Amino acid sequence: MERTVSDRNRVIVVGAGPVGLVTALILARAGVPVTVLEQAGELHAEPRASTFHAPTLELLDQLGITAQLLDLGRQVPRWQYRIFETGESAVFDFGVIADETPYPFRFQCEQVNLVKIAAAELEKISPGAIVFRANVNGMKQDKDGVTVTYGHDGRIETLRGAWLVGADGAASIVRAKLDVGFDGETYPAVSFTVGTPFAFHEHMPDLLGVNYFWSDFGPFSMFRTKLMWRVGWSPPPGASDEETLSDANVQAKMAKMCPAGAPFELHTARVYHVHRRVAARFNVGRVVLAGDAAHLNSPAGGFGMNGGVHDAFNLADKMIAIANGADAEPLLDYYTRQRRSAAVDDIHSTSDANYRRHREADPSKRRELLTDLQALIADRDRHRAFLMDNALINSYRRSIALA
Numbered sequence: 001m002e003r004t005v006s007d008r009n010r011v012i013v014v015g016a017g018p019v020g021l022v023t024a025l026i027l028a029r030a031g032v033p034v035t036v037l038e039q040a041g042e043l044h045a046e047p048r049a050s051t052f053h054a055p056t057l058e059l060l061d062q063l064g065i066t067a068q069l070l071d072l073g074r075q076v077p078r079w080q081y082r083i084f085e086t087g088e089s090a091v092f093d094f095g096v097i098a099d100e101t102p103y104p105f106r107f108q109c110e111q112v113n114l115v116k117i118a119a120a121e122l123e124k125i126s127p128g129a130i131v132f133r134a135n136v137n138g139m140k141q142d143k144d145g146v147t148v149t150y151g152h153d154g155r156i157e158t159l160r161g162a163w164l165v166g167a168d169g170a171a172s173i174v175r176a177k178l179d180v181g182f183d184g185e186t187y188p189a190v191s192f193t194v195g196t197p198f199a200f201h202e203h204m205p206d207l208l209g210v211n212y213f214w215s216d217f218g219p220f221s222m223f224r225t226k227l228m229w230r231v232g233w234s235p236p237p238g239a240s241d242e243e244t245l246s247d248a249n250v251q252a253k254m255a256k257m258c259p260a261g262a263p264f265e266l267h268t269a270r271v272y273h274v275h276r277r278v279a280a281r282f283n284v285g286r287v288v289l290a291g292d293a294a295h296l297n298s299p300a301g302g303f304g305m306n307g308g309v310h311d312a313f314n315l316a317d318k319m320i321a322i323a324n325g326a327d328a329e330p331l332l333d334y335y336t337r338q339r340r341s342a343a344v345d346d347i348h349s350t351s352d353a354n355y356r357r358h359r360e361a362d363p364s365k366r367r368e369l370l371t372d373l374q375a376l377i378a379d380r381d382r383h384r385a386f387l388m389d390n391a392l393i394n395s396y397r398r399s400i401a402l403a
């Protein structure tokens with residue numbers, strides 16, 4: 001059966017991840033009709049982002065979401081790089097930028113919480129706006145609108161809208177159909193992350209809510225949300241996913257970090273590839289990319305979802321102006337300029353520096369890095385500058401100020 005729905009002003013959003021849902025919610029609250037097409041049968045709950053940064057919390061506060069999130073996560077006002085064997089550390093303190101934001105902390109909270117809250121808020125004002133099991137496989141644009149085709153419960157359906165937002169993640173079909181470049185690199189090492197309810201903080205001295213360890217058995221990170229500890233590391237080069245995920249290997253690695261926890265109760269475990277890529281353009285005619293569909297970065301620092309939510313606010317504001325009669329092309333070009341610059345000039349450079357610093361394998365170079373970080377922290381201006389970059393405050397402000 002084929003079904004065609006027409007709507008002159010409708011914005012179609014592909015993807016019910018954090019970026020698609022936040023975009024849709026802002027539009028719906030402003031009275032712009034919106035439909036979200038999501039290929040999965042339900043909202044994704046897999047463990048991905050856990051760090052929210054200050055500007056993201058400030059933006060989500062405009063939607064009344066931050067207060068709900070704050071109950072579900074953990075505020076981390078101090079975080080560290082640390083040498084596992086010696087306990088020497090460089091501790092960053094958001095207190096030095098407390099005059100810059102009402103949220104001077106990294107907020108550790110599972111991404112699914114934002115997704116669920118945004119979906120529930122959208123459902124309140126626009127029931128049925130999210131169509132699940134809608135696997136978008138084609139789109140065509142003309143001067144008046146965009147027609148999307150998608151598989152839905154064994155049928156091919158079509159939906160017509162005025163604009164289309166591709167918030168369909170790293171393997172975006174929307175980006176592929178636009179045929180814009182997605183240049184960059186895939187980092188050589190894969191990453192692995194596992195969740196456990198084990199109380200590391202009761203057994204490892206001086207643990208903070210966010211910890212980047214250098215150790216003789218490789219770098220690893222430990223983040224504490226309200227529900228669990230998330231532990232991440234890179235498996236040895238050439239290890240298969242099966243080897244990486246094997247219970248024996250995971251248990252052995254974690255026992256080196258904290259023998260008291262073995263055998264660990266493991267809740268979630270996932271291998272993922274790490275990329276640094278950006279789309280050549282974020283807008284082509286009536287189709288616009290946002291979030292992972294537009295740019296990918298190493299998770300070191302926790303920027304992907306945050307940057308994507310910044311895209312969502314920037315883009316939704318412009319789409320509301322367009323729905324109210326503003327000239328579309330210059331506004332959408334401006335969106336690309338602002339958010340592509342944030343992705344390349346700020347997020348890529350900071351996440352890449354974080355990735356390389358944490359993966360330094362040479363112990364003498366690691367020691368130099370630690371000494372440099374300690375010196376930076378001792379200098380209040382440099383400490384502030386480092387945190388302003390790493391909290392994405394500079395990135396967000398620069399993108400807004402860009403002409």
Ligand SMILES: Cc1cc2nc3c(=O)[nH]c(=O)nc-3n(C[C@H](O)[C@H](O)[C@H](O)COP(=O)(O)OP(=O)(O)OC[C@H]3O[C@@H](n4cnc5c(N)ncnc54)[C@H](O)[C@@H]3O)c2cc1C
Pocket residue numbers: 014015016017018019020037038039040044047048049050051052111134135136137167168169170171172173193272290291292293299301302303304305306307308
């Ligand atoms: C281990 C890990 C840790 C991370 N930690 C952090 C962190 O701490 N902080 C941070 O900011 N970022 C982090 N990230 C990155 C963050 O998870 C992503 O940047 C974020 O999910 C991007 O959101 P999105 O909405 O753009 O895309 P996604 O979350 O990927 O959502 C895309 C949606 O589109 C749907 N979709 C895809 N194709 C189609 C189609 N053809 N038709 C219909 N629907 C489709 C998908 O099912 C999905 O629901 C981390 C990532 C990983 C892997």
